[in-house]
Amino acid sequence: MRKETREYNFDWMLWNSFTAAAQLKKGTEKEYRSMLKYIPYFRGVVESILDAGEPGQKFLDICSKYMENVITAKEKGKKTAITTFCFSPAIFYAMDIIPVCLEVISVMMTFTYKRGTAEFLDYCNEVGYTETSCSSQRGTIGAYLAGIGADIDMIVTDTPGVCDTNANAFAFASAYLDKPFFQLDMPPDLTGERSNEYHREDYRALIKFLEEQTGKKLDPEKLRANLRELAKQDEIIAELEDLARMVPNPLPVSYNLMVYASRFLFAGMPECTGVLESMLEVARENAAKNISGLSGGVEKLRAFFCYIDHYAQNLQLWKMLDINGICYQGNILSRSWAHNAPHVTEYNKEEVAYTIDTTDIDSLIDSLAMINSRMPMIKSIRGPYDAPNMWLEDTLGLAKLYNADLIVYNGTPGCRNTWGMVKLFARDTEKAGFPTYIMYADAFDARVQSWEATEERFMEFLKVRRLV
Template identity: 55%
Template sequence: MRPELSEYPFDWMLWRSLISASRLKHGSEKEYQSALRYIPYFKGVVNTIYNMGSPGQKFLKIIETYVERIVTAKENNRKVAMTTFCFSPALLHAMDIVPVSLEPMTVLGSVMWKRGCLDYMDFCTDIGFSETGCSSQRGSMGAYLARAASEIDFIVIDSAGVCDTNSNAFSFAATYLNKPFYGLNYPATLIDDQTKHYHRDDYRNMITFLETHTGKKLDIDRLREVLNQHAKQDALIHEIEELQMLVPNPMPVTYNFLIYAGRFFFSGVSLYTELLEEMLEIVKQNAKQGKSGLTGGQEKLRAFFIYIDHYSLDLKLWTLLDQRGISHLGNILSRGFSAKAPYIKYVQNHGYQIDTSTLDSMIDSITEINARMPMVRSIRGPYDLPHMWLEESAALAKLLKADCCVYNGTPGCRNTWSNVKLIANDLEKHGFPTHIMYGDAFDERVESWEITSTRLEEFFTIRGLL
């Protein structure tokens, strides 16, 4: 790793960049425009976020707070847990543990810095971790392994049995950093009673692990507060999702990103609820006026992303979609699968219920939430079994009246690359032209954004979609 990158901790640099970004609008518009001249590599993402209006500024505050909590954890006497986006952070917030979710942290570095997280990614392979592993963990993980970031206290994940590269990354980190580690096993099915009981016991053991390493008991009132906020957040998201089915879709193109990023950072925390409230108001207003959420106003195409998005510098994917009049209908990350979700009966799945009446019911609820996080929910077995990836994607694409489907992931994702062509063919049979992006969502050295975007545009043209 370049020595200059060890000068300042990775998360501290993110935090300071976010603070600067959030202050840019404190002055006049003229001052803001002048300031942009001094941040040539940062102005793209800043502009994209500020163009979202008030929700953009709120989102900036959310990520700034998230990273600040990591950087200041020690002085605030809080424990820090390295974790994954497949793991709901709600329990950690309820236990006053500061989560460092590696994949969203990689996204932050990738969209904010021209250098991305590539040096950290390479550090992992320098010390022996497989370079064929998923780049989403490797990006920020390298900084923690190089001890060029805040100190973490323990590691907790739930991807064992779901995603080998994900769980291997965390067990590698636990060994390398010599930290306590808890890997939840995966629920083989979401609806079978035996599995449910096994999974709930496993989850309770994990709580004991967290209590041991924090020296604090799980606080029932705090857990209830987090779950009540969670239920509020779900209700707001469901309203937005209902409106998203309208043609034209009244939801601005970047809002899916805000929904899932907010969930990964602050599920069950009021900051995220406030963001969703503002977003819903805007979506509602657009819907009332029969307006599309796209900047140009005209919806030309509706695209459903069956996997994840592309996190190149400045959030270029969303700019492209917005400029071309393409509505983003969400992806595997943007939906939570609660029992009240407007799509739940169409995906033939059993959503989670939030029951805050007793400690037991709350733990069961949070276990169920966790079992429906992305990957754990639909990438945990053969793609075409009931309740899995194909069924979920086809049902959602149909419900959302998608004109096409798009796959983007990382080459390290054996879970999807083993069957991506099969699922694309299946979706074509369901009537959805489907494009496979060959880039890496977090590493542009695999395929440049120029090539990736050219191929995507080519798909829209050749298939007569635009």
């Protein structure tokens, strides 16, 4: 790692970037436009998000707040926990712990910096990670391993049995940094009393661990308030998802990203609700006027992303879709498995959904255990890809419901669990009538395949399959 990179704490720098970006539109339009030329590498992100109007502004505000929470945790007397995107942060907020979600912070850096996270990715390899371990954790954990981030008190994850590269990344960091470690396990069966019971008991062990680390008992009232907020968020997401079924889709392409990122950052907190409410307002207005969310106003294709997105600098994936009139019909990161989600009610999938019950402490913990076990990736990719309620069934159900014309896979070379089955998976989705494109890029590391090459190949696929 370069000496210069070690000069400042990386999370402090990121907080500064997002805080400055969040202020840009608070002056006049002229001031805003004049400022853009001074941030040549960051302007793409700023423009893409702020041009989304109030939801974009609110989204930048909460990104800045999240990073501020991380860097000021110690002076506010709070504990910090490194965690993962498929772990609901609601429990951390209920216990006054500041979550540090590695994958989301990697995305923030990949979007923002021309250099991406390359130095942190490589630093992990220098200290012992394999090169094929997932880049979404390495992009951020490298900085913490190098000692250029906020103090971390514990590491908490929930991916054993689902994604071993993810689970190993956290286990390695715990050993290397000598920090207390807790992992929830995921049995291969999603449903059934044995699995449910396992999730609930495992979750109680997690709470015991968090109580030991913080020296405080879980406050049921705080948890209840968070889960009520989470239920409100689920309702908004259900309505957004319903609106996305319309033709034309009234949601701008960036909304899907803002839905899942807001949940990963602040599930159960008013910050997340604020962004969602603001998106819902715009989406409802567009729907009432029968307007497409695309900036060109003409919907040509509808794409469903069956795994994660490509986080090339400046949100280039979303720009490409928008310019080409391709609606973003969601991915598995943005889907909620709440009892009222459209895909749950449409397909009578109540058995796999969760319901929030705030009656007493037991029902609160059970609800949270169920929410957590239905988070992205650990919901759909824990068992064989073509087993009931797993990746193939979820993808086909969602692609049909949202009227997709094509399905796109993107991941990282570290996704051994999805790479191991993606060809079979694509064969099945093709058989079901969906042209399926497999991107050979790394969502977080442009050195694997440049964005330009990724875009060219994607466009070639559309032409070869006569979709454009």
